[in-house]
Amino acid sequence: MQDVTKAPACSPPLQLLLSPRPAPLNHIPVTCQCPKGEDMGPPPPKARGLWIQLQKLLTSWLGGQQDWTQHLDEAYMLQQKRIRESPLLRAAKDNDLCVLKKLLLDRTCDFRQRGALGETALHIAALYDNLEAAMVLTEAAPELVKEPAICEPFVGEEPERFFKVDTGQTALHIAVMNQNVNLVKALLAHGASVSARAVGSAFCLSPHNLLYFGEHPLSFAACVGSEEIVRLLIEHGADIRAQDSLGNTVLHILVLQPNKTFACQMYNLLLSYDGRGDHLQSLDLVPNHQGLTPFKLAGVEGNTTMFQHLMQKRKHIQWMCGPLTSTLYDLTEIDSWGEDVSFLELVVSSKRREARQILEQTPVKQLVSVKWRKYGRPYFCILGALYVLYMICFTMCCIHRPLKSRSGNRTNSRDITILQQKLLQILLSMHLSVYLLPCLLPSCLPYECSICYACTVDKQKKLEEAYVTQQDKIRLVGELMTIFGAVIILFLEIPDIFRVGFSRYFGQTVLGGPFHVITITYASLVLVTMVMRLSNTNGEVVPMSFALVLGWCSVMYFARGFQMLGPFTIMIQKMIFGDLLRFCWLMAVVIVGFASAFFIIFQTEDPSNLGQFYDYPMALFSTFELFLTIIDGPANYDVNLPYMFSIVYFAFAIIATLLMLNLFIAMMGDTHWRVAHEQDELWRAQVVATTVMLERKMPRTLWPRSGICGYKYGLGDRWFLRVETNQDQNALRVRRYVEAFKGSDKEEEHEHLSEKQPSVVESGILARASLALPTPSLSRTTSRSSSSHRGWEIIRRNTLGHLNLGLDLGEGDGEESVYHI
Template identity: 60%
Template sequence: LFLDYRIWESPLLQAAKENNLPAIRKLLTDRTCDIYQRGAVGETALHVAALYDNVEAAVTLMEAVPELVNERMTSELYEGQTALHIAAMNQNITLVKALLKRGANACTAQATGHFFRHSSQNLLYFGQHVLSFAACVGNEEIVQLLIENGADIRAQDYLGNTVLHILVLQPNKTFACHMYSLILSYDRNKEGPGSLELIANNEGLTPFKLAGVEGNTVMFQYLMQKRKHNLWSFGPLTTVLYDLTEIDSWAEDQSFLELIVSTKKREARQILDLTPVKELVSLKWNMYGRHYFCFLALFYVLYMVCFTMCCVYRPLKPRTGNKTNSRDNTIYVQKMLQESYVTYEDELRLVGELITVIGAVVILILEV
């Protein structure tokens, strides 16, 4: 409402909103009219025309004032947003073509305002670049236009996320998978070490690992299907080979399996039941985990036996003093330190006590 009120205050912004071409042309020739005036959130007349899908008004403004094409909004909420961002978001292909034809920057323009940040308070997260905006709304034609006009598919936002990372985070997972494949088809190094899929964000997560952390099972299965190779088939039997890069890479600092287990997203646990992760976890358990678990279990049982025996045979002696209270039924009392370690049995108990203390320290360190 505040935005509409401020637009109503400005004749040029109001004309752009209503697609009133005669009024726009008249105001552009009026010397008293500031053609660069801005509204409540730092928008120009071209931003308003793009917001309301008024292509004719936008073209008239661009032809009269070419500098408006790459003007960015200036408010903290929408800072950096250009008319091309808005046109891509509204899937207005005609306006996108008109903007690109007149020099709109599809490569470096970034929307950095608070509205475009990734947080629980924002309803959407489309990144900062125009390409990620178009990819997230699912318009293939606009995506192709932007890439053909210089949009960088490797561009990263303030979190280090590429357009592939951002697609992983979208709620509409089916179209995100389709758009993921489209973007990847433009990657010239998709088979090499410089592949777009191997670019990590600021947290060290590739799009594949991010899908695991977020519990995006649809995207995970889609990516695994791309890595699957059928070796041979014999009737109902099929031998399948999976590329386990990023899944079973022991040399990496962040293990995929560890990320899934440690993430706070409950949906991520479902990935442990999917092929080939399920088979890999089972294999690792049978080869390594089972023996490690049995060893620790045996160690803990022996430790508890030692602790129990030390408690049972703790140094006590019969009570010799007079009872002053009829309700006092104490029979044994603790020996003095000098009396506690005299016999051979006491020395054996001392060894057990040392084992108990050292074991407690080791368990504490392992737990922390």
Template identity: 45%
Template sequence: ALFVVLTITFVVLCNFLSRFCRLSIFCHFLFCFLWFVSFLVLLFREHSVSLLHSLKASSSRSGALGETALHVAVMSDNVDAAVALMDGAPELINEPMTSELFQGVTPLHIAVANQNMNLVYHLIGRGGDVATPRVTGLYFRKRIGGLLYCGEHILSFAACAGNEDIVSMVIDAGASTRIQDYRGNTLLHILVLQPNKTIACQAMDLILNRDAELDQPVPLDMVPNYRGLTPLKLAAKEGNLVAFQHLVNKRRVVQWSLGPLSSQLFDLTEIDSWADSMSVLELIVGSHQREARRILEVTPVRQLVSLKWNLYGKHYFSYVTYEDSLRLAGEVISVLGALLILLLEIPDILRVGARRYFGQTALGGPFHVILISYACLVVLLLVFRVCGVQGEAEVMAVCLVLGWCNVMFFARGFEMLGPYVIMIQKIIFGDLTKFMWLSFIVLIGFSTSLWMVYMTQEPDSIPSYRSFPITLFSQFELSVGLIDLPVDHTFTTPPIVHVLHVAFSVVSYILLLNLLIAMMSDTHWRVAQERDELWRTQVVATTLMLERRLPRCLWPRLGVCGLNYGLKERWYLR
């Protein structure tokens, strides 16, 4: 319509001027040019308006993952397209993704993760919310096999990316440093779980410095998650040696320095098991991560364990004086010892769970099976004696075997024998157990076949096969090489007997025995790589067990109180 009005006006004007004025060709050309320019301006304006309307209409549409056009522009790091979208459709700035995998992801999450400062600046400047949005999609949750865990909030994404300028920008825009995700993990917890440990430690320093400005009653590094783990405890449990050492050094106090010599106080809070039922030492002992055991070599954990062991741990494995020998004899022969074992072990089983208590090497798992079985059989022996039940000798024989086998448990307190006890545990309760199951199947099969054949022969012709139990035991002796082949060639035996003996010899001697040797060699090699670490872990586990058994009045707390040095009421190790 505007173009039609403009054309009519132009024609009338030209006719009027041509009648009353003499115009040159140049003037006519100038009028035509101005009319053409006006036409292009009007055409461009109409096209821009229609494009903007279509952009607003299409911007509200989402893709297969619930993303908008602004998500795509930010993910592609296209600043120009993102700015145009924000100016044309500002409602997209805080619009989250809606798919199950990417639920809650806003454009600001993506810009922060990609460390695009220009986009972060434009998004925050145009009203981007830095505090409320939370990512709840399955792709961003911590799970087994997951590739990405950066928390839920925008600030946690920024901290994991490690860009200090973006972290400061997000905090200045109103993000809280005390945010927690669905697991209760704070920013420090999330940084402990990041693969790039150097960047994570740098981000920890920045977050702690900014949080200190708030003057909170509880420091951020002391805030636990929903499992009761602080960042320091989580680093110990996950075996993050770098993060653990970094957090410990943040708490240390340097008393004085003289050239290469210095005096430092290390805070034992959360590390010492004296006042914490879920201390760092407890977590290291119960962790399945091999890296967690390496924390035992870190200052001050190594010095703390050494002090505990030398103070009261190693004395339980030494019998020097005459009184000690009497105490040892009393513990061996006393029936009260068996009852005491049950009273002491049952609370530990309930505390850590039967699976960990009997199955974990560091906690002495296989020896706990022996110890509980020994105590139960001693109590059963008393019942047999009181009730006059026959079979007391058999129970006592088993008790003696278990009791003497349990003596190996105390050998782990010595550096010379401890690692080899661990190796014996692994072989007996790993390789040998599997081998015995396979051997049992083979023995049952061949013993049944041979006994069926010998049933048709004279019972006294071959005593080793006169009954099925004896046949089974004879085959076992034959499989381990204790006896020669019990076949009397003066009697006529069916050919199938020779076939069965040959097959049994091949399966038992050549196959199963060599399989056991190969399994034991593999176990020996694997355990040899970490036997010293496992032994140190057992020392810590034994020390913690002894701490729980001692009365609190006889359980000294290690370290020095910080009040002596003008510090907080915490305990330090110098």
């Protein structure tokens, strides 16, 4: 063995060559030491196991995201420690070619040794952008090119992924992300796999990760914006249609990138390679596992730049006449007619606020306007009118429900009930006993049976008293209409719950989530009332009263058809489910605390003089009324009140009335201010959601497809929407004025320089200065005063001519013709 003192300066001791392979990150030994003198003996096995499980559950519940961050921090610290301990990894990091070559020539050196994250020396050389060290490693050990990192953040948690081919982060992924073209060429020359997938938690789409580049080297290259590497990978056989674990193609991943400009350029580049294969479906129409194409994903994410870029590729300009332009827009994937995954529904149900800006883009804005104006608004108004009539019918049926005078005696002095519900019971056997028994056996009935028969007839008359008069029959028709309407509501709502999903259907405010809950609850209460009426169950007033409140509250849903009232309903929803729920928790704590105190104070007093806090339920209700200032503070000046009542009531008045109520009002004012700034966007989103809902539920014969069929005009089996736009002439005029100023400045500068006759070097310096500093300096202001005056005169004349066309009709034609393009 070579002596360390005789070794060259660039070589480490050879005793460190055979570094032991580190333990996996998930199997780091943890030692626990107990304080001396405090050993109380081991607990029982069952108790110890239960305590360990509770401790793990509590730790996982309290840790959350901090566990993941700490996990990564420890992993990267172990990586650096492992690199310092291993001469091979350290040489690859430092790009020390002398040490690296000697280590690779030594037979005792394991060139497959890995770091703490399962990376090889080639991974480290590519990570630190050391081209020379990577070239030495690929020449000495070409098999390292295909070796992936085998630690959990880079290969996933499933053990079987370790044995899959082309799974895990390779050196090619790292070289592509660092945009090292020479290293990418070297790795591809040594057989690097272009289809390797970098799977694992470090590469998935997660809030923990700062970026998402997919899994394949091609998507990595497209996301970093390296056109040369993209072409290089495609030439070596990279599949542009490859999909990652989420089903996203490289086009989907480009839509999710924050750099919109590079994403659009790469999108065009990749689509230029799409037509070279024999594929029936275009690359930009391939959906991911959620059924979203790149175009729909751009709408969901609110990527207006990518959306406009894709729409520019789909439009066809018919003609241009002055400021007017007629354009045909392809409605593929935009029109919700006949599609299971509607683009418009995805946009309005997106959690991103930027997605609502898509509704302002052409042609989405025009398409929604056509549908709403032509079909949506009339049908929605008709539906609202029918629902109001339906609720009036239900209300009249409830008001005129069958009641009769109370027959029993009242035993409680506090009972003030004077009417009770009429009974309804239809029994086939009772009808048979009434009509068939006397006919079959008229002479064989004994006296007791005759008495029973008479009682049966009398009871039958009482049971049929709910529907006897003409008014009862009219009410019966209204009740049947009410039940029929409730069944229709459930029939329309329940299929949408399974189609959209429970949380999304009831949780989206724009889609009318709370109103869906109210409507379904109302229909269910109507059916419960029907069952209670048929079974002669007392207490139908409970579901009936709740149904009336919920049914009339659902009328507010139809306010979204009006621009003034639509955002108003959203304000109410946000205040109820945001401010009011938070305030109710605080209110409940205050009411329970002070109600208990009031009950204890008056527990020993005579309730006849001051009975608001006699029992605990009454104390809770009275404190609630005091909290909302519905009643004044109870007082009786004829008796002596407990002195603690004044102290407690003073604190209650300060905390509840003065502080908490004003705090609640301020919270609602803040919510109103926030919603008021978004009311136009919110109302437009409500209109889109309502239009899509009506289009999905209405028959196709009552809702034809909007747009122009391209098949009739030789444009294929697609639908188009023609949009006429008026270009802003002011922008063109400003551009002409700027060009006029630039031209006059160049003329003055040329005359000024020709008078002084500068040298070639000076003219070059002035030219470079004029390019570097386009803003005019103060020293040149005097020399350009005449040209600037002429330019401002042109602006004045054109502005006045824009306001009054008769001002410039007789003058300035020759001069103006110079500046008009």
